[in-house]
Amino acid sequence: MNFNILTIFPEIFDIFNVGLISKSIKKKLIKINTFDIRENSVNKHNHVDSKPYGGGEGMVMMAEPLAKTLSSIKKRQLGKVIYLSPQGKQLDQKKVVSLASRKNITLICGRYEGIDQRVIEKYVDEEISIGDFVLSGGEYAAICLIDAISRHIPGVLGNKDSYLKDTFSDGLLKGNVYTKPEIFEDMQVPEVLLSGNHKEIQKWRLENSLLQTFLKRPDLIAKKKLSKKYKKLLEELASKAIL
Numbered sequence: 001m002n003f004n005i006l007t008i009f010p011e012i013f014d015i016f017n018v019g020l021i022s023k024s025i026k027k028k029l030i031k032i033n034t035f036d037i038r039e040n041s042v043n044k045h046n047h048v049d050s051k052p053y054g055g056g057e058g059m060v061m062m063a064e065p066l067a068k069t070l071s072s073i074k075k076r077q078l079g080k081v082i083y084l085s086p087q088g089k090q091l092d093q094k095k096v097v098s099l100a101s102r103k104n105i106t107l108i109c110g111r112y113e114g115i116d117q118r119v120i121e122k123y124v125d126e127e128i129s130i131g132d133f134v135l136s137g138g139e140y141a142a143i144c145l146i147d148a149i150s151r152h153i154p155g156v157l158g159n160k161d162s163y164l165k166d167t168f169s170d171g172l173l174k175g176n177v178y179t180k181p182e183i184f185e186d187m188q189v190p191e192v193l194l195s196g197n198h199k200e201i202q203k204w205r206l207e208n209s210l211l212q213t214f215l216k217r218p219d220l221i222a223k224k225k226l227s228k229k230y231k232k233l234l235e236e237l238a239s240k241a242i243l
């Protein structure tokens with residue numbers, strides 16, 4: 001999968017020199033191409049921003065450097081053009097999974113007060129937000145998006161069950177996980193996880209996933225159409241947990 005990133009700070013993406021994405025780049029499963037918008041500045045001071053028409057605070061990223069940078073990318077490698085923006089549709093796991101099936105994605109990272117609206121109207125296929133808060137640059141949102149998408153690219157994760165069983169994959173939270181030691185500061189790992197009884201462990205994991213979702217994200221429970229059996233089970237688990 002090929003990611004093109006338009007940014008005035010390409011060095012931010014050095015973050016991908018470590019960890020899972022770095023390994024995936026080496027394995028040629030992912031390619032990350034950064035395009036420095038400043039190289040396409042249309043004035044002698046290398047500025048890519050200007051004051052907003054109508055006055056007001058801050059600066060706005062100019063249309064021409066962005067359009068020139070986009071046109072420097074080969075058409076067949078452009079793919080879907082996404083502007084990371086707090087005004088976009090909020091990213092969720094469903095969107096991440098659907099984007100993971102694409103070959104090329106181009107990400108525009110805004111700065112200052114954002115980018116000239118005419119670029120959005122002419123070149124952007126979709127605006128995506130990573131949450132209802134304002135970042136100082138689209139780069140941080142692009143990093144989150146690339147990382148989340150990469151988990152769904154075949155070969156990136158050693159065990160593909162990891163993303164298939166991740167939180168949100170079936171509309172619920174994954175639930176609690178434990179590792180060595182069996183006792184940590186007087187707290188014991190739930191006994192069933194040490195039993196070796198796979199059927200019982202699976203049952204406990206399902207119950208724990210339902211309960212944790214109910215306790216931490218009741219909105220997800222409301223969205224998920226639970227069968228009568230699971231509704232009853234959840235009622236029992238919840239009453240025990242609240243007592």
Ligand code: SAM
Pocket residue numbers: 083084085086087108109110111112113114115128129130131132133134135136137138139141
């Ligand atoms: N003044 C703009 C507004 O109120 O909508 C916010 C501009 S923000 C300081 C600068 C850039 O950060 C934006 O152009 C966008 O690319 C990025 N950004 C900020 N918050 C974001 C979010 N929640 N999701 C995705 N990108 C975001």
